[in-house]
Amino acid sequence: SYQSEQYSPAFGRWFEVEISRVGDEFNRRVAVVFRDITERKQTEAALRESQDRFQAIMDNSPALIFIKDVEGRYLQVNQRFETIFHLFNRQLIGKTDEEIFPPEQATAFLANDRKVLAAGGPMEFEEVAVHDDGPHTSLVVKFPLLNAQGRCYALCGIATDITDRKRAEEERQKLAKDRLLLLESTGEGIYGIDRQGRCTFINTAAARMLGYPLNEIHGKDIHELIHHSLPDGTATPREHCHIRETLVSGKGCKVDDEVYWRKDGTAFPVEYSSFPIIEQEQIIGAVV
Numbered sequence: 001s002y003q004s005e006q007y008s009p010a011f012g013r014w015f016e017v018e019i020s021r022v023g024d025e026f027n028r029r030v031a032v033v034f035r036d037i038t039e040r041k042q043t044e045a046a047l048r049e050s051q052d053r054f055q056a057i058m059d060n061s062p063a064l065i066f067i068k069d070v071e072g073r074y075l076q077v078n079q080r081f082e083t084i085f086h087l088f089n090r091q092l093i094g095k096t097d098e099e100i101f102p103p104e105q106a107t108a109f110l111a112n113d114r115k116v117l118a119a120g121g122p123m124e125f126e127e128v129a130v131h132d133d134g135p136h137t138s139l140v141v142k143f144p145l146l147n148a149q150g151r152c153y154a155l156c157g158i159a160t161d162i163t164d165r166k167r168a169e170e171e172r173q174k175l176a177k178d179r180l181l182l183l184e185s186t187g188e189g190i191y192g193i194d195r196q197g198r199c200t201f202i203n204t205a206a207a208r209m210l211g212y213p214l215n216e217i218h219g220k221d222i223h224e225l226i227h228h229s230l231p232d233g234t235a236t237p238r239e240h241c242h243i244r245e246t247l248v249s250g251k252g253c254k255v256d257d258e259v260y261w262r263k264d265g266t267a268f269p270v271e272y273s274s275f276p277i278i279e280q281e282q283i284i285g286a287v288v
Helices: 038-059 079-085 103-119 163-184 204-210 222-226 242-249
Strands: 002-008 013-022 029-036 064-069 074-077 123-131 134-146 152-161 191-194 199-202 253-261 267-279 282-287
Touching: 013 038, 038 079, 064 079, 079 123, 103 123, 103 134, 103 152, 134 163, 222 242, 222 253, 242 253, 242 267, 242 282
Parallel strands: none
Antiparallel strands: 002 013, 013 029, 064 074, 064 152, 123 134, 134 152, 191 199, 191 282, 253 267, 267 282
């Protein structure tokens, strides 16, 4: 017998053709059976097109994308995954994280997978994986894939590398800590203001001099709070304030004949210096 699939241009249809010998040696005949398989072929073509389109979407994503079954075996990955880990789809299919990654890394991945499967919905994690240049942190969104009956048959993960962002945040936190240590290491009062004159930072020494808790000064209009009047009690106009002049002109100044006002309403003489804070050639505030 012989079987093949053939397309008929005349009918515009696909047929499965089966040719078989029938009869005995004295009466040999051939039976030909045609089956219209056009609908099946169209379904198969549509499925291939859908799969190709899905893979193309995955491969053109800058994110790392993978799909695993509920047992943790890889079903599909995108080109980003292949490039980062030097592993191809054909090498991954059917394998688990334990067979691919270092034990600690694989254990963390698996634990997060189980959380998603148990929750039955999308979850977000920070996961660390070793790349060629060392450990990288990714923000990974994992979610279950459901069949027509609503049952989970696989898990999909989309990972975005946030290593640079994490490093920048760590550096920012370190600089903030260093600045705080510097501010608190001196007995002099130090505070900063923005372009509107609101307090952006203040050290403990300055708050103690003024008699305010730190949280009652931060964000407040410093001129209205502590620099509102002259020694004789008359109002100090903003336009005559040397600190405001620093914000306008960008030039520093030193003053030794004014007073600041405490929370309890008493005044004390001060000597202060005011300097502009400049970022990208723009005055963004002042430090006093």
